[in-house]
Amino acid sequence: MAESLSWQDVLGHEGNIERLRRMLQGGRLPHALLFSGLSGVGKRKAARILAAALLCGREDAPCGVCPSCRAFLAGTHPDCIEAAPESRGKGTRVLRIEAVREIEKKIARRPLLSGRFVVLVDDADAMNEAAANSLLKTLEEPQGAVFFLLVTAKRAALLPTILSRVRDMHFGALSPETIQRALLARGVESAKAHALAAAADGSIGHALLLLEEDGLHIIDDAAHTLFSLSALDLFALWAKAEELGKLPRERAEDWLLALSRLLRDMLVLLAGGGALCHEERRGELAHALADFPEGRVFSQLGLVREALRRLQSNASARLVFEGLLLRLRDA
Numbered sequence: 001m002a003e004s005l006s007w008q009d010v011l012g013h014e015g016n017i018e019r020l021r022r023m024l025q026g027g028r029l030p031h032a033l034l035f036s037g038l039s040g041v042g043k044r045k046a047a048r049i050l051a052a053a054l055l056c057g058r059e060d061a062p063c064g065v066c067p068s069c070r071a072f073l074a075g076t077h078p079d080c081i082e083a084a085p086e087s088r089g090k091g092t093r094v095l096r097i098e099a100v101r102e103i104e105k106k107i108a109r110r111p112l113l114s115g116r117f118v119v120l121v122d123d124a125d126a127m128n129e130a131a132a133n134s135l136l137k138t139l140e141e142p143q144g145a146v147f148f149l150l151v152t153a154k155r156a157a158l159l160p161t162i163l164s165r166v167r168d169m170h171f172g173a174l175s176p177e178t179i180q181r182a183l184l185a186r187g188v189e190s191a192k193a194h195a196l197a198a199a200a201d202g203s204i205g206h207a208l209l210l211l212e213e214d215g216l217h218i219i220d221d222a223a224h225t226l227f228s229l230s231a232l233d234l235f236a237l238w239a240k241a242e243e244l245g246k247l248p249r250e251r252a253e254d255w256l257l258a259l260s261r262l263l264r265d266m267l268v269l270l271a272g273g274g275a276l277c278h279e280e281r282r283g284e285l286a287h288a289l290a291d292f293p294e295g296r297v298f299s300q301l302g303l304v305r306e307a308l309r310r311l312q313s314n315a316s317a318r319l320v321f322e323g324l325l326l327r328l329r330d331a
């Protein structure tokens, strides 16, 4: 899909967008802004539209058709400077001091098209200390014609000195309804959109990834495993743990999150009903309640949370799942 330049393209976050537009209108936009929050909620999209608006120079939104906007869309705007981390083996991504020096060199010149520079730094948390200190010097010097837009999903990983120099704009989780609407607008079928929105943890990026990778299969698998636990012997348990242990870490977390939503849905049903995360499984969940008294569901939920915590602290996934399945069965 070709990029367009409209605030309407940002899903949700109406309050933040309203604030940004007001600051643009009043010429009160701070020279360094931080877009922080969960990954996949639209921070980068919002930063890009703000960048285009600043470069376009119209009041509070990019026009989309002027030479500046067209250059921005083509990725060739001479006054838009982008920096993102580079991969350094083993999946670690680093934004190095050379990249920051490159920015400094560019903004020392005169803007060519827009009368100002916009510097977009994606994954700003990937700056190493040297890069961050170098950027800090640039942020400390008053720069009339430069706007810095930093984007991060890991605010806590930024140096406090950087945080003290930027205005923080937090982008929270999107509601399942917002995500569901966006999926429907993309032509995703209704029941599937509902299930994906429930599984997306407030992130449209996560929902789209699940859509792409057949993430609903993960929910099916979690449900199937939960309901067949009591029939599993030790060998079947080990085999299942081994299979789950081979999932990429994020999918393994998705599997555990699906399990915890299913258990919470059972608690809702046990309490007499109400809206479920996985409404599409209401019949199946209600049917299973006979084997899942409240006390058992509560302890199973605790076990799943503990497994998630261990997985996130880099324990061996196979061992985490082995322990979990065994305890879930016997809970």
Ligand SMILES: [Zn+2]
Pocket: 056, 057, 062, 063, 064, 065, 066, 067, 068, 069, 070
């Ligand atoms: Zn324009």
